[in-house]
Amino acid sequence: MHIADATRxxxxxxxxxxxxxxxxxxxxxxxxxxxxxxVCACFFGDGSTNQGTFHESLNLASIWRLPVIFVCENNLYGISMHQSRHQAIQDIADRAVAYNIPGVVVDGNDVFAVYEAAKEAIERARNGQGPSLIECKTYRHHGHFEGDPAKYKPAEEVAEWMSKDPIPRLINYMIDNNILSKEEFNDIDSQINDEIKEAIKFAEESPWPPIESVVEDIYTDIVEEVKK
Ligand SMILES: Cc1ncc(C[n+]2csc(CCOP(=O)(O)OP(=O)(O)O)c2C)c(N)n1
Ligand SMILES: [Mg+2]
Structure with a gap:
């Protein structure tokens, strides 16, 4: 979940x-x-746009015309809280008006729509025209965390969004337009499944990390305590 890789x-x-x-x-x-x-691309949720840091960041990025694309993945929920209960607006993109930057709403489950919006925002950023806000309308198919029964989400709402799942949508588009054959798709799918199975096996067969590693790369005096 919390991935970081400075080399990339x-x-x-x-x-x-x-x-x-x-x-x-x-x-x-x-x-x-x-x-x-x-150009920096920044991804965040609907709930986070109520935080002061969202407003401070967009304000400063706009004044200084910084090359940043603010991408809001509006999945309609902040944990169990529906957007209508935490925001008086529907389109988070409207917030861009306050910072005099473009605010675009896209179908976040349409890979091509997202690509086009991102391309335009990147061009603006590279031309020195400053940041953009892109709101991708999407949905979280499962609960907020593993084991969350997600009883707060109406079944009809889940069913409707499941039918707009971006992955099968893209696969079907590619097959219908002869970009990918069914056989090629099946090959890719089984290759990925094999990679996942191998990764699980590797994890399960790997030794547990040494206890001292819990205090690696952190600033604390506990390190010395643990070594004792
Ligand atoms: C400052 C802060 N307050 C509260 C939390 C607890 N919390 C974790 S995720 C979350 C909801 C975030 O919702 P959203 O921004 O819509 O992101 P999503 O998980 O839906 O992508 C909250 C309130 C937190 N991690 N940090
Ligand atoms: Mg959310």
């Missing part, structure tokens, strides 16, 4: 809702000051 430009995810937008603004400032053509 992934600055990391963290468990603090709304703590990513300001890191992205800093990354955008860094790119601008270093004069690179880098």
């Amino acid at each position: 430009g992934i600055l990391g995810a963290n468990g603090i809702v709304g703590a990513g937008q300001n890191i992205a603004t800093g990354a955008g400032l860094s790119a601008k000051l270093r004069g690179t053509d880098q």
